[in-house]
Amino acid sequence: MIPSSQLAALRTARHLVVFTGAGVSAESGIPTFRDSLTGLWQRFDAASLATLEAYQQHPALVWGWYEWRRMHVLQAQPNAAHQAIAELARHVPRLTLVTQNVDDLHERAGSEDVIHLHGSLHHPRCVVCGREPSKPLPPPDEPAEGRRLEPPKCEYCDGRLRPGVVWFGESMPAGALDEAFAAARHCDVLISVGTSGVVYPAAEMPERAWRAGATIIHVNPQPSVTHDEREYALSGPAGLVLPRLLQEAFGS
Ligand SMILES: [Zn+2]
Incomplete structure (x- = not known):
């Protein structure tokens, strides 16, 4: 009652x-942020993947992690x-x-x-010009062995896409x-x-x-x-x- x-x-x-x-x-x-560092990701620290610096140094690794998380969300109800x-x-x-x-x-x-x-896993934006892609990204592939996925190119400039989430320090x-x-x-x-x-x-x-x-x-x-x-x-x-x-x- x-x-x-x-x-x-x-x-x-x-x-x-x-x-x-x-x-x-x-x-x-859906695993919470810290709990999502299991399996492929267990040897990483959340703080070491969820920063702009990490993305700039290891774009394919960071993009791969976020695409893996997006895949889990798309499979959940x-x-x-x-x-x-x-x-x-x-x-x-x-x-x-x-x-x-x-x-x-x-x-x-x-x-x-x-x-x-x-922010949102479903609204990536260009790391250079800040614009979002005109069409939603297709569902992610299972990140390859080694976890890496190259972030797609921006359709408006030379930049690459970054996840649309708020990172540590932002x-x-x-x-x-x-x-x-x-x-x-x-x-x-x-x-x-x-x-x-x-x-x-x-x-x-x-x-x-x-x-x-x-x-x-x-x-x-x-x-x-x-x-x-x-x-x-x-x-x-x-x-x-x-x-x-x-x-x-x-x-x-
Ligand atoms: Zn751009």
């Missing part, structure tokens, strides 16, 4: 923010949490979805205008971060799902929303709550908790 105070907050929300992290993708079988979030948008006047995930599972579940704070896209913080400031309810809550801005989103007067609901196997009013925890996997929340609040 979900407490009636949380259901009431959700039913009367005019602007709901859903903020998702790695836990939501993990339930679709959105889960019940992704679907419940897409469905929630049909029950509230306004929903802003902000994710730290770099996959496209929210989009494939039917969510629109997803704000990707850490800032989050300013527009995306501004939009996310504005939504946190103006929402009535923020549901934080599958985030560890420690890495910036994971802790910042619920905190900003709380300070602006919103109700916060954490959905996580081990949620933690810092305020004793207007902040709640629903513990459990997102794929179980969110459909139940949807059912109990809106009967669908």
Whole structure:
């Protein structure tokens, strides 16, 4: 049973923010960033592959790793949490979805205008001119023995494509971060799902929303709550908790 105070907050929300992290993708079988360094990649350190310097020094190695990750995402399916979030948008006047995930599972579940704070595996861009290819890249080949894949050439200049994700040492896209913080400031309810809550801005989103007067609901196997009013925890996997929340609040 979900407490009636949380259901009431959700039913009367005019602007709901859903903020998702790695836990939501993990339930679709997508390894978290650090867990993705298994198999072929186990002798590497995430920090040594996820920087612009690493890409400049070993472009085929870094591109190969990201294409391998993209291949896993394309083989995975959105889960019940992704679907419940897409469905929630049909029950509230306004929903802003902000994710730290770099996959496209929210989009494939039917969510629109997803704000990707850490970029996307599906939107590579030219390392020189910054433009994205005019057509989506074909599904990646299994990286060859030795893990390397040459990054494709940009169609507009002499540059090569780089993954469209935010690397260590790079800032989050300013527009995306501004939009996310504005939504946190103006929402009535923020549901934080599958985030560890420690890495910036994971802790910042619920905190900003709380300070602006919103109700916060954490959905996580081990949620933690810092305020004793207007902040709640629903513990459990997102794929179980969110459909139940949807059912109990809106009967669908
Ligand atoms: Zn270019």
